[in-house]
Amino acid sequence: MKTKIAVLVSGGGTNLQALLDAQYAGKIPSGEIVLVVSNNSKAFALERAAKAGIKALCITKKECGGQEQFEEKLAKTLEERGIGLIILAGFMSILGEKFTHRFENRIINVHPALIPSFCGKGYYGLKVHEEALKYGVKVTGATVHFVNEIPDGGKIILQKAVEIEEGDTPEILQKRVMEQAEWILLPQAAEIVSKQLAGKNA
Numbered sequence: 001m002k003t004k005i006a007v008l009v010s011g012g013g014t015n016l017q018a019l020l021d022a023q024y025a026g027k028i029p030s031g032e033i034v035l036v037v038s039n040n041s042k043a044f045a046l047e048r049a050a051k052a053g054i055k056a057l058c059i060t061k062k063e064c065g066g067q068e069q070f071e072e073k074l075a076k077t078l079e080e081r082g083i084g085l086i087i088l089a090g091f092m093s094i095l096g097e098k099f100t101h102r103f104e105n106r107i108i109n110v111h112p113a114l115i116p117s118f119c120g121k122g123y124y125g126l127k128v129h130e131e132a133l134k135y136g137v138k139v140t141g142a143t144v145h146f147v148n149e150i151p152d153g154g155k156i157i158l159q160k161a162v163e164i165e166e167g168d169t170p171e172i173l174q175k176r177v178m179e180q181a182e183w184i185l186l187p188q189a190a191e192i193v194s195k196q197l198a199g200k201n202a
């Protein structure tokens with residue numbers, strides 16, 4: 001049986017799109033994206049899900065009355081639908097220990113740098129690339145890792161390096177890291193972990 005996948009998003013959703021495209025191209029044979037959850041009602045990712053005909057929900061911290069209640073509602077929603085694998089694809093909320101333990105080895109995240117560089121609390125989105133350029137590193141990249149109670153601290157699944165070029169701005173670098181690393185690695189990791197989980201459930 002295929003592993004049921006939920007993708008958690010907050011923004012533009014280009015990584016979600018990469019996952020959807022990979023699914024249609026038959027590159028995630030062990031899993032199936034059945035749900036998209038956003039914590040931001042304005043996320044363009046919700047439109048991408050609708051266009052792809054995938055069930056999409058919005059759950060916000062505000063409507064739930066706090067982070068703990070938000071995580072409880074999210075966990076119930078995922079469990080009710082039999083989700084086996086949770087993919088954080090530009091999901092801009094740090095999930096607490098209770099949640100990460102509940103779904104141990106079932107949550108993966110894409111981070112736009114080579115962990116352990118430019119990661120942890122406060123390092124998200126464009127900020128990661130701003131810091132990489134400020135530091136002056138010559139190589140950056142992306143990492144897909146399991147999610148545990150330490151922000152960006154779980155076991156690494158895949159990594160890919162991307163060269164920094166003369167004249168890079170955070171925006172230019174972000175696009176190159178997405179194109180050359182994130183959009184390739186995330187679907188690959190989705191298949192690797194879906195396959196592992198499908199094997200366990202068989």
Ligand code: GAR
Pocket residue numbers: 010011012013014015016045089090091110111112123124125128178182
């Ligand atoms: C991506 O670069 C992703 O790696 C990053 O936010 C962007 C979301 O773009 N995530 C983090 O920084 C998490 N720490 P997207 O919405 O177009 O996929």
